[in-house]
Amino acid sequence: MSSVALAGNVxxxxxxxxxxxxxxxxxxxxxxIVLLLLFxxxxxxxxxxxxxxxxxxxxxxxxxxxFENYAHxxxxxxxxxxxWNTSVYTAIVAPVSIMLGLGVALLIEGEGRARGFFRTVxxxxxASLIVAMATVWQYIFHPTIGPLNALLSLAGIPGxxxxxxxxxxxxxxxxxxxxxxxxFNMVLFLAGLTAIPRELYAAAHVDGAKSALxxxxxxxxxxxxxxxxxxxxxxxxxxxxxxxxxxMLTDGGPNKASEVLLFTIYQEGFVYLxxxxxxxxxxxxxxxxxxLMLLQYRVLDRRVHYA
Amino acid sequence: MNSxxxxxxxxxxxxxxxxxxxxxxxxxxxxxxxxxxxxxFTSSLSxxxxxxxxxxxxxxxxxxxxxxxxxxxxxxxxxxxxxxQVVVAIPCAYAMAKLKFRAAQLMMVLVMLGLLxxxxxxxxxxxxxxxxxxxxxxxxSLVAPFTxxxxxxxxFLQFFRAMPDDLLHAAxxxxxxxxxxxxxxxxxxxxxAVTAFAIFSVVAHWNDLYxxxxxxxxxxxxxPPLGLMYFRAAEAGDxxxxxxxxxxxxxxxxxxxxxLAQKRFVEGITMTGLKG
Numbered sequence: 001m002s003s004v005a006l007a008g009n010v011x012x013x014x015x016x017x018x019x020x021x022x023x024x025x026x027x028x029x030x031x032x033i034v035l036l037l038l039f040x041x042x043x044x045x046x047x048x049x050x051x052x053x054x055x056x057x058x059x060x061x062x063x064x065x066x067f068e069n070y071a072h073x074x075x076x077x078x079x080x081x082x083x084w085n086t087s088v089y090t091a092i093v094a095p096v097s098i099m100l101g102l103g104v105a106l107l108i109e110g111e112g113r114a115r116g117f118f119r120t121v122x123x124x125x126x127a128s129l130i131v132a133m134a135t136v137w138q139y140i141f142h143p144t145i146g147p148l149n150a151l152l153s154l155a156g157i158p159g160x161x162x163x164x165x166x167x168x169x170x171x172x173x174x175x176x177x178x179x180x181x182x183x184f185n186m187v188l189f190l191a192g193l194t195a196i197p198r199e200l201y202a203a204a205h206v207d208g209a210k211s212a213l214x215x216x217x218x219x220x221x222x223x224x225x226x227x228x229x230x231x232x233x234x235x236x237x238x239x240x241x242x243x244x245x246x247x248m249l250t251d252g253g254p255n256k257a258s259e260v261l262l263f264t265i266y267q268e269g270f271v272y273l274x275x276x277x278x279x280x281x282x283x284x285x286x287x288x289x290x291x292l293m294l295l296q297y298r299v300l301d302r303r304v305h306y307a
Numbered sequence: 308m309n310s311x312x313x314x315x316x317x318x319x320x321x322x323x324x325x326x327x328x329x330x331x332x333x334x335x336x337x338x339x340x341x342x343x344x345x346x347x348f349t350s351s352l353s354x355x356x357x358x359x360x361x362x363x364x365x366x367x368x369x370x371x372x373x374x375x376x377x378x379x380x381x382x383x384x385x386x387x388x389x390x391x392q393v394v395v396a397i398p399c400a401y402a403m404a405k406l407k408f409r410a411a412q413l414m415m416v417l418v419m420l421g422l423l424x425x426x427x428x429x430x431x432x433x434x435x436x437x438x439x440x441x442x443x444x445x446x447x448s449l450v451a452p453f454t455x456x457x458x459x460x461x462x463f464l465q466f467f468r469a470m471p472d473d474l475l476h477a478a479x480x481x482x483x484x485x486x487x488x489x490x491x492x493x494x495x496x497x498x499x500a501v502t503a504f505a506i507f508s509v510v511a512h513w514n515d516l517y518x519x520x521x522x523x524x525x526x527x528x529x530x531p532p533l534g535l536m537y538f539r540a541a542e543a544g545d546x547x548x549x550x551x552x553x554x555x556x557x558x559x560x561x562x563x564x565x566x567l568a569q570k571r572f573v574e575g576i577t578m579t580g581l582k583g
Contacts, residue, residue, distance in 0.1 A: 018407065024485040025408035032399035033417070035455035040421050043429035050431065057435065104325060107318050114319065120569055121326040124333070127565035127572060131516050131532035132554040135539055136332040139339060139547050147335055150352045179329065187573055241427065244516045248536060262427055262517070269431050270521050279431055286428050293423055 044286070050279035057273035069280035079281065081256050082264040088170055089260060090239035093177040098235050100178065101185025102228075106220075108186070109193050119190070122183040130180060134248040137176045138163060163249055166257030173258060176245050181238065185231050192227030196220065233296045240288060261285055336558075340364050340551040347547050360548060367546075368538075368553035373526060377534035378560065381513055384449045384530055389508045391454035393501060398486075400463035401493050405475060406485070418464075421457030426518050434521055448522040449530070453512065459504055466500040467493065499574075506572050513561055531557045 051069055055062035073079050108118050125133065140148050141162035149159030162172040200219045209215045243262040246252060252259040252267065265285065269278030338354040339347060341361040368374070403414055429452065437448045474496070478488045494501075516532040523529055529537060535557055539550060565572050 021406050021485075022408045025402040025406040026410070028398035028402035028406070028485070028489070029410070029414055031395050032455060032460060033414070035395060036417055036421055036457070039433070039452045039455055040424050040429060040457070041417075043432040044424055046432035047428060057438070100325075104322070107322050110318060111322065114322070118322050118326055119573065120566070121329055123569070123573060124329060124562065124565070127510065127561050129532060129535075129558045129561060130514055131535055132558045133332055133336075135535070135550055135554050136336045139551065140332060140335055142547075145348050145547075147352055154352075179332070183329070241425065243427075244514075244532070247516065247520070248539070265427070266517070266521075270434065275431055275435060282428055282431060286424070289423055289425075289428075 047279045047282050047286075050276050051283045053276045053279075055276040055279075057275050062276065065276070069277050072277070073280055073284065078256060078259060079264060082259040082261050083284075085170060085257070085259055086240060086242070086261045089174055089177065089242055090236055092171070092174040093181065093239045093242075094232070094235040096174075097178045097181040097185055098228075098231055100182045101231065102189050102224075104182060104186045105189035105193060106216075108190065119187070122186050124183065125180045126184045126187075130244050131248055133180070134176065134245045137172075137179075137245075138249050141172055164254060166253075166255045169250055169254065169258045173242070173245055173250070177239065177242060181235065185235060188227060188231050188234075189224070192224045193220070196223045229296065229299055233292060236292055237289065240285075240292075261288075336551050336555055339547055340555050342548055344546065344548060361552075364548040364552040365556070367549040368556060371549070372534060372538045372553050374534075374553075374556055376527065377529055377531045377557070380528060380534075381531045381560075383446060384519075385509045385512045387446065387450045388453045388512050389505055391450070392456040392459045392508060393504070395454060396456055396459035396463055397494060397497065398489050400460050400467055401489050403460070404464050404467035404470075405472070418457045418460050421455075422461060426452060426515075430518065430521055437522060443522050444525045444528050445522075446528070449519060449528065452518065456508070459508070462504055463497065463500055466497060470496060502571055503574060510561065 052064055052066060053062045054065050054068075104118075104122055108115055108122075111118060140146050143149060143159065143161040143164060146159075146162075148162070152159040160168045162168055196219065200223065201215055204215050204218045207218075209218045241262060242260050243266070246258055246260050246263045247266070250258040252263050261281075262285070265278050265281045268274050268281060334354060338356065341359055341364065342356040343358055343360045343363075346357050346360070399414070402408065403411055433452055434443075437443050442448045470493075474492060475488060478492045483491065513530075514532065515530070516536070519528075519530045519533045520536075523533060526534070526537065535553060538553055
């Protein structure tokens, strides 16, 4: 009898504990929930809402325009230009900085004493103020007094007007983008590499993978799968978000040759104050991010995991 | 004595070449900051200035850019952001990792959604709201949107999940309240995660140009990137000597911090990076 009563007591004590635990948990997450609502969820809802209006800052009234903003976007040459430029920039910066990052990581991994030094050097741009370094790049790219063209003229090559010509501006910005992100990718790959068990290499050697290249494709590459996927996603998202160098160095010019997505949104929303129209652009930007994330999950699902 | 194989030499050469390209902007920055205007125009490839003009260029930079204000604003904004992010995220992550409650699932969905949304996507409505509340040009508008970091929640969550439950049981048996546990058991044990996140957060917000550019239009509240942009637009023109000096001063704090604590930096970025 007494054991039943005891069990009942324990059960109700447990229920009591569970309830108090629930309450404490709510208390602990409450500030986060409130701030999330205030600074993430509501603003996103507001952006989607504003995208269907002709709201302009400074005018009191606004009206619903349905999909008019989006229809306008389809024919907006600046916006299309900007999407195209962002794609080109991403298509250059992401693959090159990933491959260079992986290459440098593999080289550093095998390096002995100088390892720490190289890691520091390659990582330096990540810790540097990009806006500041952009002005240095502007000097380097300067068509007449810049060291890059001075170097080229030594070799007898007439240097282009790197940031000043519409044919080269996007490539010049890409060079800066690559310079900035190689070290970041390298550090991520290095972490992935150190997580690969040494025995696998020994086993591969025994199995006849004699050359370094064989071992790379047999062990390193598949084992790096999750790291690579992550680096790819983050590189693409970061490239899509390019803004600082464009704002600092070209203001989208010359002739809109370096208009990129975030710059166009900034220009529409915060300079021309056409908030409704800029909101529609922002929704497109968000949609791109969502698609990128969904793609990442698709690959994650299909990929064989070794980690 | 052919102890150095060719492979090692090639590897070292490749790494050195790459390192040189990474370092080139820094080398030119330092060299140009010490050159006179005419020196800059005539000999861009000689790294050693013909006449050492460092003092003059730095004096010019300090005279024309309110360096102290900029750096102070940077420190205040980054400090406040980091403080709020940690104070909000740690209790939340602890509850999600170690307590049973009904909304845990919902919280997880919110966090994953939040991870997707950058400031660029929320900037328009936030700007309109801050404008209505006359909060533009203030520390509040610079800091407030970043007080919640889903990224911090996500990272601490991973970290707390790996923490042994026995530690918490012992604390509960000692009669500690859940808040007490957070303050006296969780926080002291979370230092590695906190420093890693600190580095991530400070680097991100020290460098951010987008949001300050939107909400600040006065020198008095300018952060380092914004201040440098004003200076370049207003004063510098082709005066690359002074511009490079200003650039050098503004880049230095974070680079110095990185060089002093690089192991933590790299750890911080990989920890935050890989788990984000």
